[in-house]
Amino acid sequence: xxxxxxxxxxxxxxxxxxxxxxxxxxxxxxxxxxxxxxxxxxxxxxxxxxxxxxxxxxxxxxxxxxxxxxxxxxxxxxxxxxxxxxxxxxxxxxxxxxxxxxxxxxxxxxxxxxxxxxxxxxxxxxxxxxxxxxxx
Amino acid sequence: xxxxxxxxxxxxxxxxxxxxxxxxxxxxxxxxxxxxxxxxxxxxxxxxxxxxxxxxxxxxxxxxxxxxxxxxxxxxxxxxxxxxxxxxxxxxxxxxxxxxxxxxxxxxxxxxxxxxxxxxxxxxxxxxxxxxxxxx
DNA sequence: TTCTTATCGGGAATGGTTGTCAATCCCGAT
DNA sequence: ATCGGGATTGACAACCATTCCCGATAAGAA
Numbered sequence: 001x002x003x004x005x006x007x008x009x010x011x012x013x014x015x016x017x018x019x020x021x022x023x024x025x026x027x028x029x030x031x032x033x034x035x036x037x038x039x040x041x042x043x044x045x046x047x048x049x050x051x052x053x054x055x056x057x058x059x060x061x062x063x064x065x066x067x068x069x070x071x072x073x074x075x076x077x078x079x080x081x082x083x084x085x086x087x088x089x090x091x092x093x094x095x096x097x098x099x100x101x102x103x104x105x106x107x108x109x110x111x112x113x114x115x116x117x118x119x120x121x122x123x124x125x126x127x128x129x130x131x132x133x134x135x136x
Numbered sequence: 137x138x139x140x141x142x143x144x145x146x147x148x149x150x151x152x153x154x155x156x157x158x159x160x161x162x163x164x165x166x167x168x169x170x171x172x173x174x175x176x177x178x179x180x181x182x183x184x185x186x187x188x189x190x191x192x193x194x195x196x197x198x199x200x201x202x203x204x205x206x207x208x209x210x211x212x213x214x215x216x217x218x219x220x221x222x223x224x225x226x227x228x229x230x231x232x233x234x235x236x237x238x239x240x241x242x243x244x245x246x247x248x249x250x251x252x253x254x255x256x257x258x259x260x261x262x263x264x265x266x267x268x269x270x271x272x
Numbered sequence: 273t274t275c276t277t278a279t280c281g282g283g284a285a286t287g288g289t290t291g292t293c294a295a296t297c298c299c300g301a302t
Numbered sequence: 303a304t305c306g307g308g309a310t311t312g313a314c315a316a317c318c319a320t321t322c323c324c325g326a327t328a329a330g331a332a
Contacts, residue, residue, distance in 0.1 A: 012298050012309060034288075048312040053289065073209030073319080074288065089252055100248050105241055109263045116225055116234050118265030125261045127245045129254030148278060148329050170319075184281040189320065209288080210319065 016047045020055045021079070029095030030068050030076035030088075068126060089127045093134030100127070152183045156191040157215070165231030166204050166212035166224075204262060225263045229270030236263070 023039050024031075031039075037052045047055075056077050059065045068076040068088065080086070082099050085106075089098040105125060113121040159175050160167075167175075173188045183191075192213050195201045204212045204224065216222070218235050221242075225234040241261060249257040 014298075014310065016311070032288085050290080050313080051311055054310085069205050069207075069209060071205075072288095073205060073211065075209065089249055089254060091254065092256075098252050102244060102248075104244060105261075108238060108240060112236050112238075113225060113263055113265045117268035118225060118227065118263075119271065120228075121263060121265040123261070123263045125241075125259070127249055127254075127257060127259045129249045129257040132253035135255065146278080146330075150279065150329075152280070168319085186282075186321080187280055190279085 015045075016051050017055050019043075019045045019047050020052060021059075024065060024077065024079040027078070029097055030078040030090065031095075032070075032074050032076055036077070087125045087127065089129065091131035091134055092128050093130055096131050096133070151181075152187050153191050155179075155181045155183050156188060157195075160201060160213065160215040163214070165233055166214040166226065167231075168206075168210050168212055172213070223261045223263065225265065227267035227270055228264050229266055232267050232269070 019040055020036065022045075023036050023043075027036075027039075033049075033052050033056055036056070037047065037049050040047045040052070056065065060067050060077070064079070065077050066080045066088070068078070068090070070076055078097060080099060086099045087102055087105075089100050091097070102125065105123075109123040110121055113119070155176055156172065158181075159172050159179075163172075163175075169185075169188050169192055172192070173183065173185050176183045176188070192201065196203050196213070200215070201213050202216045202224070204214070204226070206212055214233060216235060222235045223238055223241075225236050227233070238261065241259075245259040246257055249255070
């Protein structure tokens with residue numbers, strides 16, 4: 001096999017990408033691209049909105065950030081601590097998020113799909129509630 | 137207590153709402169509002185797009201139809217057979233949908249939320265795969 | 273039939289997200 | 303150091319599902 005003529009698209013490190021990561025790291029809750037962009041501007045470390053979207057998309061593709069679709073269809077992003085597959089318990093009030101594991105659910109999904117002749121199974125599972133802080 | 141001065145907003149039965157329901161009843165898979173509107177036009181039983189959205193929204197509110205958010209944020213609708221709470225096993229290829237029950241998952245979600253001090257718990261759970269027909 | 277008002281329709285407005293493309297910047301090669 | 307070219311950026315326009323607006327229409331009660 002001949003050597004690949006196009007070297008593996010080097011991922012350049014830029015101020016913009018770093019800035020987006022910094023905001024994500026300082027944020028506990030899921031945030032929208034628009035919110036992240038606004039925060040960047042507020043910090044005086046502005047990044048173009050297009051670039052924010054592009055950065056988040058590529059980070060999501062490489063599993064560096066998790067995404068979540070809100071009821072109204074807006075996409076939310078969050079830098080997750082755990083590296084393995086997990087789900088989220090999200091507070092409707094403040095967005096505080098807990099990463100939770102659900103091995104039982106994974107197996108359940110697999111079995112249900114197999115029982116009906118489906119393969120290439122994936123699933124989405126998110127739990128929403130109100131945290132103790134927001135209850136006061 | 138005085139009698140309610142405003143009688144309970146009678147739900148009128150219109151051609152448009154019936155037309156939307158007819159399309160939903162003839163459809164096995166989840167469909168978008170735009171697709172339903174297009175189908176209505178194709179059948180020569182046109183209904184305004186606004187009205188399609190309004191109908192679907194009210195039917196969704198009264199639990200007559202189930203909704204599902206696609207990855208790109210578009211909302212899909214489907215008239216479900218089961219009346220009780222259930223989840224969906226959806227084929228990525230053709231949209232064929234199976235209603236599945238997950239009592240274990242319900243309890244798991246409740247317990248996880250309670251363990252972290254969350255209340256007013258809800259959850260979303262959808263399983264995606266490829267059905268046997270689409271595998272050929 | 274007449275009246276009240278829920279409902280309709282269609283075109284404009286909204287708002288998140290993606291596309292465009294010239295200017296700019298990273299980085300390995302010179 | 304600096305060169306060159308391809309990746310990356312950013313301002314703006316384009317996109318598109320969904321909602322808003324409001325005058326016209328029609329369902330249902332009297």
